Amino acid sequence: MNASDRTPADLLRSALAADPARPLVTYYDDATGERVELSVATFSNWVAKTANLLQDGLSAEPGERVALLLPAHWQTAVWLVACSSVGVVADVGGDPAAADHVVAGPDRLDEGLACRGERLALSLAPLGRRFPTPPAGYDDYAVEVPTQGDVFAAYAPVDPDAPALSVGGTELTGAELADRARADARRLDLASGARLLSALPYDTWEGLSAGLYAPLAAGASVVLCRNLDQLSPEDLQKRVESERVTSTLV
Template sequence: MTPAQLLAAARTADPASPFLTFYNDATDERIELSLTSFDNWVAKTANLLQDGLGTEPGERVAILLPPHWQGAVWMLAAWSAGLIVDLSGNGAPDVVVTGPDTLDEAVAMKARDTLALALRPLGGRFTTPLPAGVLDYGAEVPTYGDHFAPYVPVAPSDLALAVDGTELTAADLVARATAVGLDAGARVLTTANPAAKDGYLDALLAPLAVRGSIVLVRNPKPERTDRRVADERVTHP
């Protein structure tokens, strides 16, 4: 099985179920994505990669995003399109995805394609000009379809992640996610980054593997934790 197949199975089983609830305590932003909504964002992004940028399976993408729901979208979109997410910080990626705070770092990587996310509510576009050659994800992605079909099917044996000197296949990722051992339907509260090596399991794949859900908090205010656990019916604080 692959991460994309995990998402498809969960969406098919309960499409309206909340999957990812995102809070930014610095701005009081809250957004909740059902499995259908999350899958639509993944599909649009994967279509942008495949049809808009012409990526091919086996190419590498570096994701320079803070803890954010769009980081989770990008991870699943890259895997859906057969790309290798490179969390090693080494090498030369074909595609770089960046937020506003890492624009200079992303441009310096000189990838074939660089996309920037404003990280505004509802996936809004930038309100200021971007460096030459950098695409505004918020402006590009809305034109792509809500359903994705890879031209080359992704196999469980295909490489999917480079991290800590190790390259993992799609099947390896599913096995690692299952091995975390969350209870079925777990609702996980986390501040980990789903697009980083310390969070791709706990803040994304492990809950997905048990058809659970995620409450992801950026810039957390500790005094809000107890109330949030109760309000969001968190089972794994």
């Protein structure tokens, strides 16, 4: 952990400098059988491309709000850090009518149409596949993001004391978020190299912290599980063993 890191983007830069090859997010969807593992380097590349899409494609500016209508998913984790990189507020489950932009999953597309700004749709299909046809009123993230640059540079410095995240009625600055992530890492006893399995949804701070921020702050990694209730206890134990999980939150 680096005590000087004051935003999620800072935490990711420190993780990249420390060990780019280590796993950061391992994602399972037990409704589809999907498994995706992203190293720190691969995750950082997705963040850079997504931040460039935010800044250049959506013309998002620091202080604007992006409603993230997305479940616990590896691409949601990417969006959370990309928002921090640009300086926009990641409004998790936020009101799209009050947001400057919206990013919606396939089951919340109708809701997201209330946003009058730019709209991006994520299929959340295995391998990050695009929609067969872009949903009406949306651009397809999987079509737009591959052409973005692999290196991101913000046009304006990100203020660590500006709002960075809104979830469940709680709004945090980048600095508050980083401090909470480090505190949670200590509370969860996450040391460097630890593997935390989390099946908590991303609609609370606890879920976001366990599913991304605390492992990122600790130099640990997360095994992020969606639809874990479809897994038998025996298969869950096999996963814990095969993924070298050191602690679980389900």
